[in-house]
Amino acid sequence: MLMLSDQRKDHIVSLLIAGHVQQQWMEYDIDSDLLTPADAWQMSIALPTSKDGQALSFKTVLKEGEKIKVQIGGETVLSGRLDACQHEVVKGSHRFTINGRDDAAALLDCSAPVFVQRQSTMQEIVAKIVRPLGITKVVIHAEKTTKFEKVNVDPGDSAWDTLVHAAEAAGLWPWFEPDGTLVIGGPDYSTPPVDTLALRWNGRSNTLIRLSENRSISGRFSEVTVLGQTHGTETETGKNSLRGVAKDSQVNWYRPKIVTDHEVDNSAVAQSRARKLLMDSRLTGYTLEAELYGHRTQAGTLWKPGQRIRVISEPHGIDGVFFLMGRRFVLNRNDGPKTLLTLKEDAVWTLDALPHKRKHRKGKNGALGQILDIAKPSWQQ
Structure with a gap:
């Protein structure tokens, strides 16, 4: 202790x-x-x-x-x-x-290099985007990644938006680790909860100062349809009427959403895109906001996005595992150190990165969690 x-x-x-x-x-x-x-x-x-x-x-x-x-x-x-x-x-x-x-600020503020590239892997596209901005450590944290038929970056496109577009096409998402490593991937929902947060009527063993549950139907859909088409290339003919549909059984009346994506390469990508957009809509519909003293779990681990947490609240009727999407460490002149947590439904966000298995095979385009040491451009050496 x-x-x-x-x-x-x-x-x-x-x-x-x-x-x-x-x-x-x-x-x-x-x-x-x-x-x-x-x-x-x-x-x-x-x-x-x-x-x-x-x-x-x-x-x-x-x-x-x-x-x-x-x-x-x-x-x-x-x-x-x-x-x-x-x-x-x-x-x-x-x-x-x-x-x-x-370190994501450089990607957010700056424009991506203008280029057109065909038959490219995720690793190649990411390197092309981030290398000029001095980002050299990248991890592709996924079982497999998409090979892009064609990537076209227009003048003025931000590096972050370009990176997000490529990641989302493969059902992934980019973020930075505390040490400055860029990760392209998703959460592992097989990891055990790091702590239990409790709010009971009798006040015994309570670990929460505040817990707010927010639910909304705004932004949620009963089904999402992604439509797309691809132009012909030297190696493949064009494809028309590409279609992917995902449905949410929790929305019990008709609320459709149709999205057109001209860069969808095939029906599988359209389906993956539709599924992700539907899950993103579910994310907007439910949020738990928690406040507690200190910056660490009961086991001494710092709170960090990506963790899974069990929440028990008798006033809210909650007893389940939630996903930690965001956290804030705060201090002001009136209180000691506190942490504010933003929790979402478990096993909803970015489902296609890692299947729900404890063991993962080597991906088609690289090993799971492979660190890519991207050399700096000559002008930064």
Whole structure:
């Protein structure tokens, strides 16, 4: 069992920037969400109102674009860059407020290289998109990936949108790990829950401060149809009337959605696309929002998107396993460290990446979880 001093140490938030480590904060907000393109962070520090050597030292390293790492108890939870800095001095107050995003920010802000490529694997397309922006570590976390008949990137398309489009065509999704590794894949729903969160009438063994259940039919559909066609190539004739249909039995009246996708290569891709769009609509229809003290599970593990959590709430009539889609580590002047969790239905999001098996075979286009070390372009070496 951890002693109190160890518990406090496990919750210390450190910012590492240009050889400087800062750990004393008035406020912080460190976000991570699998559906958000770039995880954001913001921190505020109060400084002495008189001249102070340490304060001046911290000020000198706060330069926009500087690489940073955010750690909690020595474990890295985010890698990225400093976006903006506000230095405010008013009567009786002197503070810095800084914010930034993880390494996905470059993909979100910048345009993708313009190219047309045929008969390409996922690995080749990803490398073409992210390599010019200095991203060199990529993991394809899927049993198999799609081989693209043709990929066409137009001027002005963002690198993130291009990457998402390629990933979704294979039933996958991109996100960044805390160490800066780009992952293309999906969750493993065979992993056991990392913790149990409880809210009981008698208050005994409660671990939650707040639990909010949100349900809505808006954005949900009884069926999703994807229509597509492909142009002929040197090796294949064109295909017309490509069609994929997915139905949601939980929506018991007719609410159809038809989507046209001109880059669907075959009926299997159309079916996979329809299934994903239907599951995405289910994601919008149900959310649990939980708030609790500290930043770790009862076993001492930091909360992280992708975990599975059992939730028991007698007031809500809930007892089941949910998927952790997003989490926020927060601190303000009135409360101690807290964590805000966004939970979704289990086994709904990105189903085609990993089948529900504990053992996975080697994929057609590469090993499961294979790390691709993409060399930097010559101008960055």
